[in-house]
Amino acid sequence: MIQTSRLNSIVIGISLVIGLIGLGLSIKSGLLAFKSLERSVIVKGLAEQVVDADTVIWPIKFSDAGNDLASLITSVQEKNTSVIAFLKLHGFDDDEITIGTQTVHDKLATEYSNNQGFKFRYTVESSLSVYSHSTAKVLNASSKMSELAKQNIVMLRQDYNNRLEFLFTKLNDIKPQMVQTATQKAREVAQKFASDSKSKLGKIKSAKQGQFTISDRDSNTPHIKKVRVVSTIEYYLSD
Incomplete structure (x- = not known):
């Protein structure tokens, strides 16, 4: 009877050890995956367009x-x-x-x-x-x-x-295309960084559209304007 009880205790102990080892491996795997997801790169994309004052x-x-x-x-x-x-x-x-x-x-x-x-x-x-x-x-x-x-x-x-x-008052007409261009250029920079660091470019983690600015193209032609925007985008990186 005593031997049976000892055997059961041993089995339970071994099971607990195996369970703890498995839990440890699972936690380690999860932490590694989480750490991998946290790798990211922040890049900027510039879009400029020359327009006539309206x-x-x-x-x-x-x-x-x-x-x-x-x-x-x-x-x-x-x-x-x-x-x-x-x-x-x-x-x-x-x-x-x-x-x-x-x-x-x-x-x-x-x-x-x-x-x-x-x-x-x-x-x-x-x-x-x-x-x-x-x-x-x-x-x-x-x-x-x-x-x-x-x-x-x-x-x-x-x-x-x-x-x-x-003045140029039709900014809303060109905003979508300019934001798209800025985003594309930012992705090109991020892709180059990922390639150089032997990583793979993932999804967007965060994005921030900069403020649109309108200025004279030069001092001699104030009726020709330059519209500019910079988008800041953070991408996930993975191995």
Whole structure:
């Protein structure tokens, strides 16, 4: 009876040892598989595309000076009419032209004026704006502004708040293709890395689409834009 009990104990002990060995091997295999899955590579893919601007904002400002304010205002209004006629002559419609404000500067009203040293008391600045989807019309008309100078219309210099602005507003139309291109280029880089490291490229672990940027292609052609996006993608690697 005692011998049978000892035999059973031995069998149970051996079974436990075998079970523990099997569990250990199973855990080791699982850890190795998990570790293998955790191997990855992070790569970036760049996509760029050159596009034409589709919208133009063209602020037009001129000034006139005189000593009789009423006559000066009348002169400015007449010059406004001449500028509008110039724009229509070059193909712009009424809905593309907006008449802005007129600002009057009185030199005698300034704090530091000494009532001397200037020829004209009043200066009036007038502004108009062109909003168009035709860059060709704007480029053509803006290159011929000297025609207005012949009519004694003095244009003000463009500054940051008063400059010809070309925009590209159809980004959503090209986004899908650009994201696809960036993803493909990222995969090419990852595939090269995997090949060099004697590994196999797996599925995507994570992906991050970068911000789209739109800039002038160069300083001489602001109506031609460069759209750019960088995608960051992490791939699994396996042996």
